[in-house]
Amino acid sequence: MAEYKTDIEIARAAVKKPIYEIGDRLGIPAAQLSPYGHDKAKISAEFTTAQAGKPDGKLILVTAINPTPAGEGKTTTTVGLGDGLNRIGKKAVICVREPSLGPCFGVKGGAAGGGYAQVVPMEDINLHFTGDFHAITAAHNLLSAMIDNHIYWGNALDIDVRRVTWRRVMDMNDRALREIVASLGGISNGFPRESGFDITVASEVMAILCLASDLQDLEERLGNIIIGYRFDKTAVFARDLKADGAMAVLLKDAMQPNLVQTLENNPALVHGGPFANIAHGCNSVIATRTALKLADYVVTEAGFGADLGAEKFFDIKCRKAGLKPDAAVIVATVRALKMNGGVGKGDLGREDVGAVTRGCSNLGRHVANVRKFGVPVVVAINHFVSDTDAEVQAVKAYVAHLGAEAIVCRHWAEGSVGIEELAWKVVEMAESGDARFAPIYPDAMPLIEKIEEVAAQIYHASEVSVPKTVRDQLKVWEEQGYGHLPVCIAKTQYSFSTDPNLRGAPEGHVVSVREVRLSAGAGFVVVITGEIMTMPGLPKSPAAERIHLNEEGAIEGLF
Incomplete structure (x- = not known):
């Protein structure tokens, strides 16, 4: 051989x-x-x-x-x-x-x-x-730091710390960081609150960089990021924290x-x-x-x-x-x-x-x-x-x-x-000249119907299970002017269904929606289904165990 x-x-x-x-x-x-x-x-x-x-x-x-x-x-x-x-x-x-x-x-x-x-x-x-991913990570976490800093210095924007939706990111699989409590250690470290990390490739900043047409569009989209909500439930944007300019600077190259x-x-x-x-x-x-x-x-x-x-x-x-x-x-x-x-x-x-x-x-x-x-x-x-x-x-x-x-x-x-x-x-x-490209749903279709359309047309599901809290959230976003956005469904890659073990071409399965996230800067609504994680974990035997430098200083084991 x-x-x-x-x-x-x-x-x-x-x-x-x-x-x-x-x-x-x-x-x-x-x-x-x-x-x-x-x-x-x-x-x-x-x-x-x-x-x-x-x-x-x-x-x-x-x-x-x-x-x-x-x-x-x-x-x-x-x-x-x-x-x-x-x-x-x-x-x-x-x-x-x-x-x-x-x-x-x-x-x-x-x-x-x-x-x-x-x-x-x-x-x-x-x-x-x-260094692109490092710049994206830095820009994302700069906004995270500015949120907690704003709250520490008096919270003039009246941000409800229970409703801060902006998390932190790092470009590594680390399940231990999925859910954390931040700002522990006393008064000088701020107000303790629940938070967590996603992997950098799941960051809205990554999506924004990939969809922006130029630097001006990039900065505008960064400003449109919703970081959380006030006590009166109105949205707080990255531009309200004056973070968009500095984030764009980090992303210029x-x-x-x-x-x-x-x-x-x-x-x-x-x-x-x-x-x-x-x-x-x-x-x-x-x-x-x-x-x-x-x-x-x-x-x-x-x-x-x-x-x-x-x-x-x-x-x-x-x-x-x-x-x-x-x-x-x-x-x-x-x-x-x-x-x-x-x-x-x-x-x-x-x-x-x-x-x-x-x-x-x-x-x-x-x-x-x-x-x-x-x-x-x-x-x-x-x-x-x-x-x-x-x-x-x-x-x-x-x-x-x-x-x-x-x-x-x-x-x-x-x-x-x-x-x-x-x-x-x-x-x-x-x-x-045979291509007649068109998306499978129109901008004007309600968000819940867009989810159902993808589930039916692409996944061949018979039903989409959506909790009332999620349906109510989608309606609120529509009332706020975000109903025209496309949906970005987070789902296991291994199956048409939300069950990674169901191979082939399953029919009649149920797509269970767990939560939704508004990526107002990127311009889509993230729909999280099944057991999908936005911060992966390492396997029992990660590839890192086999990656090393040889005697000549060359990398071995990388793919």
Whole structure:
């Protein structure tokens, strides 16, 4: 059997070009790049603003079936497709999110692609990168500090400390911080109150950075953040605390998209990183818009399965930014389809055509869902060496029955040459003009009905269970002028339902809403369902236990 290099070994052997050369391919002058070393740089606000009048390229979304421990390779396929489009002579740019440190040291590992379809420098991207997440964390916690400071010095805004909704954040999985009591230790430390931490990628500041169009829009959105309520139950905004200006200052550089390259020296913008199960799961609007002005094709991804990432990409990002996707790719693996068909992880190496066919119900649901948004779809079978011809043919036959096409992709092992067929198919779909994109619900629909629409149309639930307190809260927000906002449903990524163990394509289940949070700055209502957590915990054996520096000072064990 052939010996395969690890992702980090492949990335470390990459022959990278100076970042100025990558920028030059896109027409970005060296003076408009702020380099972070030789292989990554930020694109200036001046340059991105100057591109506004140029025509847009074609926008391609890469999404996937529901994730399993077997892995789907969505980011790997996104990177591979970008390389493949460049290989067949198209000017293409990849737009992906920045990874969070929490999952890197927890379960998921890195998120810069894999095999011979990666963005580099992989170690930097997966760790501190250009400091964007640290800036977001600092801006968020500055507001937290200013809230408690205002209360300490007399509380002129009459903030009800029982109704402070703004928590703190850190970019690490730490279950011990989910619920805390702050300001203990006596009079000099303030007034004790219950609070807690979320992970940085769940911060509204992260969502705001990813949805803001420029620095002025960023500061306005930051000012619109609701931090809590007064004793008369009226909202208190970040601008009331005069925090928005300083927060924008901390985020000034973080707003600039990051330019890096793939292993094949093609350009990639890696910027922003909201989770898709607890946030909207897409890279920044400013990076996507910039890429669309610089390339004929822009390949972007949306986190986790299409029920989360793609729905939020369409209903939140595209709606808010005025984007119109031209085609969508749904990534599936034979291994993951087997798991959806009832096979345990330890038995995935054995041929089981029946399990593949059963598991295809999950894939079929996602294909149908994406089509509801008016976007043409192709399925990418991310190939593993254990896949048999019979299993691959079963997937192809199932997808053909749906009136779509499934294409085997070998980009992980072969790079761009292994994904040419998919690249040509994407070009065919994007150039056909068949896309008729539209969100699945209108702005004017009441908030509760928006939740029910997503649950019925995308999750195939028979009922949404919403406590009276939540329904009353939604009505209050509608009365306050927030009824036009889209909903961002926080749900397990492992199932169409709110039960992570219910695989395949379940029907008739109940979606239980636990609480709702108004993200007035970001411009959506967060709907928390089931047991989803906005601060994850580390597993029994976290990835951090296997990450270390070797004798040469190089990183080992990172993905």
